[in-house]
Structures are given as structure tokens and as C-alpha cells.
Amino acid sequence: MEGGRESPWTRLPALMLVLLACAVASGDCRVVHVGEAHRRSMLANGLGSTPPMGWNSWNHFACDGNGEVVIRETADALVSTGLAAAGYRYVNLDDCWAEPERDAKGYLVANKKTFPHGIKALADYVHSKGLKLGIYSDAGYNTCAKAQPGSLGYEEKDAKTFASWGVDYLKYDNCNNGDLKPLQRYPDMSKALMKTGRPIYFSLCEWGDMHPAKWGAAYGNSWRTTDDIQDTWESMTSRADQNEVWAEYARPGGWNDPDMLEVGNGGMTNDEYIVHFSIWAISKAPLIIGCDVRHMSQNTYDIIANKEVIAVNQDRLGIQGKKVRMQGSQELWAAPLTGYRMAVLLVNRHAKDDAEITVHWDDIGLPTGTTVEARDLWLHKTLDAKFTDKMAFNLTSHTARMFVLTPLKSQMN
């Protein structure tokens, strides 16, 4: 042996003998499994190291207008507006992209009216823009809108089809499958995607019913924790609350998903959309735009293109922010960032009253005596004042302030 050392492999037969011997002697040499909780389960497709960013057709178009013209124009708009450069790369089809029946050989076929050139041609176009294409299917016999077949029993066939078209992302619902639980079918599609060899971001969408935060990371890159969002303040804040409960389970490669963005769809005020986007960002939620980016207002653009808020979402530490203090309708959210920095979000959820919200360092986990500089992510300005141990702000109804706090280096002496 090289260097005269015994290779561990030469000891293997001896080890097996020992195991066999003790098994015979006492029947007590059980194989010991590492506890479920200690095992690192994670989808090894290399995707989702930060939350995915992109666009999806559902929140604005639902089944109408999910066609290749809209998708191509959306890809164009993502690039021309600068949203693609800001990080929004996935262009995702939702339900209603396929013909209602599979072809004679059992393959899914793109809807001939709305996608006359097929998905492959569309993927080629989207890729030519430097973007990625996402598609939608379902772990049932039909998709949720019942407009097209689901992938139940066709997981390998459909995964291969998606991969051959150049699909980069799959949103996978759990409708119309009788009594099947997602855990009986999501692993099948996860494995089928792996077998294609193409890295395809796998977005689990079973609406949080079976607490997917507890098992989703083994099969997908993110999992919905809530029912579908509606374009209202009540719906948005309740999705935020339901998602927050699972914060400890989020990590690079596997994220909690409180559903897609409604910013720009018109049901909330501009201030409320700022609250919406801020909470999604600090929660490390997927940032999937749901408005018509071909015709958006400057206000909408200024929210979804806010690079400083996006940077909180995409921070490499990947720690989902939590509500660290609640007092009536006043909320304080915090998330550690790389470089000893801290993201904090103040939200006044009161329907009409102003609120003075105080950030205490012991609530957000900064050591007492620490002096920080505060960057205001919506005013795009570093505040003149430095803060030690606390900071306080007045907020009007349904507004947010968002800061990144950086400890001053001069303290370290």
C-alpha cells in the first residue's frame, strides 16, 4: 500500500464479520439511522440558492391571455424596463397552456390556439433574451382550472417533455387527484425531474395543507405555505402571517412561498403595495411579479425594481425574517444579513391611526451599546442620525419603513 498504510476498504470484510458475529450472538446489532431531524435533506439540483425572481401569468391573466404573444411581450418588457437586470429572470406560464387532451401517444400538447408555435419555440425565444421559461402542471388527473390534463401517472413522460422543450421551472399544484396526498405524488415528479438531468426549479404548490415546510426541501426548491393570494390588504397580510410561522424551515435551496406578488394589479394602494413587497422581500419569499409588466405605472416599477429591497431578499445568508415584536397593529420584522448587518421592517397595520414604532436592539438581536448607521431602503438615503440601542419612527396607516442597520466599525476597538 502507498505509504504503508492500510486502506479502509481492506478492513471492510473484517468489519462485516464483526457485524455478522454480533448479529448472530445477540440479535442486537441493528443498523442505526441518523435521526430524521438531523439528516440534511435538500434537492441537489443546484437551484434556489437565493429565492427565485421572475414573473407568472396567473395573478393578472388567469386563463385568459396566457398565450405566446403575451409571454413574448412580457419577456421583451422584462428586458427593456431593466427588471431582468434587477434579477427577474423566470417567465412562467401558469394553468391553461395545454390542449385539454394528451395526444395519441400520451404527450401533453401546447394549446393550438394560444401557443400555435409550441412551447419549445417559446422557450427558445425566452432564452434568447437571457431569461428562463417556467411551466405549470399538477399532481392530479387535471389541473386546477380543469382546462388540461395533470401529470398524475405521467410524471416521467411530462418531465422528459418539459426538459426537451428547455423548461427551467415547474410549478406543481395538487388538484383533482381524489384522495392522494402530495407526499404520495410530489416525490415522483421530483425524481422524474432529476432523471431528465436538466436542472428545473421545482415549486411545490399544495397551499400549505400538509405543512410542506416540514418535508418540502427534500423534493422541491420552494413550497407554498398559503392559499392563493387575492389583490387585497386582508389577503396579503394574512398570507404574510401564515408564511411567517414557518420561518425556521427556510434556507438556501428551499424556501417558504406565501404566493406571488399582486403589486401593480390595482387592488391596493401604493403604500400597501410597498408593505407587500417589503414583507415578501424580508421573508425571503420568491419574488414572482403578477402584474402586466408591459403596461405598468412608474409607481409599480419603482416598487418591484427597488434594488435595495431586492438585495435584502437575495442576501446570501438566506435567513427568513420574522416578526420579532407585535403591539396591537404595530409590527417589527427583522432578518440578519451578511456582514453583521440587519434588515428591519416597521409596519403600521392599523386601518386609520398613525403609530409610533420603536425598534429596540434586544428585540432584533443587536448587542446593547451598538451604534448603527441606518439606510432607508424606500427613501434611498442613509439617515444623518446614528442610533444606539433603539430607534423610533412615526408611521401613517398601512405604511412601512424598511432599513438596513450597519454597526459602525469605529466601535470595534
Ligand SMILES: *[C@@H]1O[C@H](CO)[C@@H](O)[C@H](O)[C@H]1NC(C)=O
Ligand atoms: C411621533 O408623533 C408624535 C405626535 O406628533 C410626537 O410627539 C413624537 O415625537 C413623534 N415621534 C417620532 C419618533 O418622531
